[in-house]
Each structure stands twice: as structure tokens, then as C-alpha cells.
Amino acid sequence: MRTLYLDCFSGISGDMFIGALIDAGGDSTFLEEELQKLNISEEYKLSWKKVVKNGISSTKFDVELSETADHKYASGHQHNHKHEDEDVDHNHEHEHEHSDHHHKHEHSDHHEHSHHHSHRAYQDIVKLIERSQLSQKVKETSLNIFRKIGEAEGLIHGISLEKVHFHEVGAVDSIIDIVGASILINKLEIQKIKSSPVCVGAGKVHIDHGIYPIPAPATLEILKGVPLQQSNIKSELTTPTGAAIVSVLSEEFCTVPSMTVQSVGYGAGTKDFEKHPNVLRVIIGEEA
Template identity: 35%
Template sequence: MTEKCNVIYLDCFAGISGNMLLGALIDVGMPEELLRSELAKLPISGYEIKVTRVNRGDICALYVDVRVDEHGHHHRNLTDITTIIDQSGLGSAVKENSKQIFTRLAYAEAKVHGVPVDEIHFHEVGAIDSIVDIVGVACAFDYLGVERIYTSRLHVGSGFIKCCHGLIPVPAPATAELLNGIPYYQGAIAKELVTPTGAAILAILGSGFGSMPEGFISRKIGYGAGTWEIDIPNVTRLYLGEIKKV
């Protein structure tokens, strides 16, 4: 009997972010209550997760909104985040994947800003919402038994975005650093469609980029929603299926 492995293929025609991917994973079978119970193992508080079904264009998708209270916006460095993950009751694979993703983020930021990695203090990418997104995605991959993750070319958007230091180009410098080796294109939509969190997840966990793997058979399709209404449906499409092991 031919062995098969569980595979995900991500169609990123409108980009990808941590919460878009998390929404798509819930849509294909990650139980919401199990996700909440796993995230409750993290020694953090001051946030609420709201999962709603929304329409983006003509596509129905799940939108994951992590709402952080006014006392929850702490600046943390890589050691702080690693400690939070290590002190949790999460499984070893979830811990390892989550720490690798944050480590890749920290090194990308350090290179862009020209400082040692231990001097990087996470702001947007290190806030509670990103910890929840990254650990939540790692939990979902573990629960679904995903062995490989393939991704289409990424639509990153175009134009400029405002950050604490002024205007920066899309893709943001840290995102561009994380996308080394991953095919992407800009397109005409003047928005940041691929976030640093989304890029870091793919940089660490991605198995192949550019096209659906040969012999892939889809079993379920899910959609994770982004925040904006744009000219195309602002969703990440996730195919959960299998391929033959080689």
C-alpha cells in the first residue's frame, strides 16, 4: 500500500498574514475550542480571540481577530518570547516551531536595522496578537498532522506603509528579508498584503513554493479572511490534502 502524507497548499493571491492562515486552518478542521485551550497554556493574558464568518468579495471566510487590552501592548525581545513559549504547557513540536518562527523574525529585523539580535524589541510582530497567531498556527499544524506546506507565489501588494519611523516600501524591509528564496510579485493593490508574521511562518515551515505539488489531491478547502476590503477577495485559500510519500 502506498504511503501518503498530509499536505497543505496555500493559494496566496491576496497575500498572507498570521490571522489569515489561522482562520483558514480553523475553516478546514482545527477545532476552535481546542485552539483556545491550547493557547490558554501560554503564560500571557490581556487578550480576547473573536472568530467570525465574514464575506470578502463573494467568498465566505473565517476572520480571526485578536483583541488586546490597553495593558497588553508590551515590547518584548526574543529571549522574553522564547521564555513565554518554554514556560507553557504546549507540546514540544509546537514549542520548537513557534520559537523558530520568532527567531527568524528577530534575525530579519536585526539585519534590516543593523543591530545585534538581542537588541531587537518586537513591537507589532512581538505583540500578544502575533504570539497568538504564530503559536495558534503551530498548534493547528500539529493537530491536523501536516507534514509539508506548499505555497503559491505570494501577492505582496505595493506602495508604502506607515510605521513608527515614517513611510517604508511594500514589502516592508523585514518582510523582504524573510521572503528570500520565496517567489512573490507586487501587483497593483496599494496595501501590505504579506505581513512579517506570515512571511516568517512560510520561511520556517514552507516545503516548496510556486505551484501546487505534483500528485496533490485536495480533501478540504478553507478560507482565512484579511481585514481590508480590496479590489479582490482579501482571503488566503488553504487546500488540505495528501501526496504520495517518496
């Protein structure tokens, strides 16, 4: 049984997950080609590079929004469920939210676009994925992850799933994170996914409605049923997208299973901690 084990000792985000899979041997060229099937390639640019985190060589994956996306989603970013703010200590390794954050501040002069453009609702994302030429398996995995986040957001805000407008998760970079994760898992022929308990961090975080304890409300809602791991790091280590990936895909939460290890990958976060490597470790191998 080909198994993927997620070692979330420094949390998890979509970009860390993709970086780790590429680092473990995932086909980055295939990933780029498959993502073009979403027909939104003019809205983003992908990049990945090797970085060293506290002595560990790892892969940093980024989604850079193009000007097309910047203008198209200016309105959406005025109402975002923000997980970071300049005066809050936040683990900025999570590029899907990190990019959103900078978009909001760098493009504050585009507020006039707010009334002319709409950001993607849950139903828009479902249509985008369903209409693509991606394989049925990739579509199903992606939609399951998005549904998990949509239901959590709906519950937190007291609205139905159909009325959920995705915030940072509706941004192009998060669509890429979630669909990209599904593409790589399918391509790597992973049959089973297991995970360690998930580290979420500590401290407080800024969102639209004020200052909240970590994990933020949507993240915590998504992580229902998932064992959490205590951390003294004052930073948000797990994002809603990362939480949804591990929650939806993991069949079991445990220590490293009995397996013959075939490859190991490290997906890097942006932020550096003094005595803590900010990476997601993945192990791919054969379970008896």
C-alpha cells in the same frame, strides 16, 4: 503524505493563516485551550466569525487585546515598527499589526506609562514559549518563526538578535498568531507544507523611520529565497508575521501539487478590494 498548500494570491498574515486553518476544519476549541498554556490569557480575547469576501465565505480571526495588555505594552507601542498609518493605504486584514496600530492611537493618553513598563524582547518571548506546557513540536515551530523575524529585524536595525525588542511582533496578538498557527498545524497532522509564490502588494507604507516602498524592509528580508508574485493592489498584503510563517514552514513554492483534496479553507482579511477577494486560501489533502 498529508500536505497543506498555501495559496497566497492576496498575501498572508498570521490572523489570515489561522482563520484559513479554522475554516478548513481546524479545532478552534482545542486552539483556545492550548493557547492558555502560555499563561497570558488575561491579556487577550479571541474571536472568529464567518464573513463573505467578494462572494467567498471565509473565516475572520481576531485577537483583541485586554486593558491589561494595553497598559502593559504602552511603552512598546511608542517605538513600534509601524506598518500602517491613517494616511497610508494599507491592507488592514493583518490583525496582529492592525490591533497594534489602533492600540497606539486609541491609547495615546497612556504615554505616561512609557517609562514604567517594558515591552517584550526576543529573549522574553523565547522564555515565555519554552516555559509553557505546550508540546515540544509546537514550541520548536513557534520559536523558529519568531527567530526568523528577530534575525530580520536585527539585520535591518544593525543589532544582534539578543538586543532585538519586538515591535508589532512582540505584541500579544502576534504571539497568539504564531503559537496558534503552530498548534493548529500540529493538531491537523500536517506532514508537508507547500506554497504558491507570495503576493506582497504595491505602493508605500509608513514605519517608524519614514515612508518606505512595499514590501517593508523587515518583510522583504524575511522573504529572501521566497518567490514573490506581482500585484497591482496598492496595499501591504503580506506582513512580517505572515512572511515568516510561509518562509519557515514551506518546503516548496509551486502551483497546486498533485493531491487528493480533503478540505479547503479561506482566511479573511479586514480590508475589501473592489475586484479582488482579500483571503488566504489553504488546501489540505493527500499527496502520493
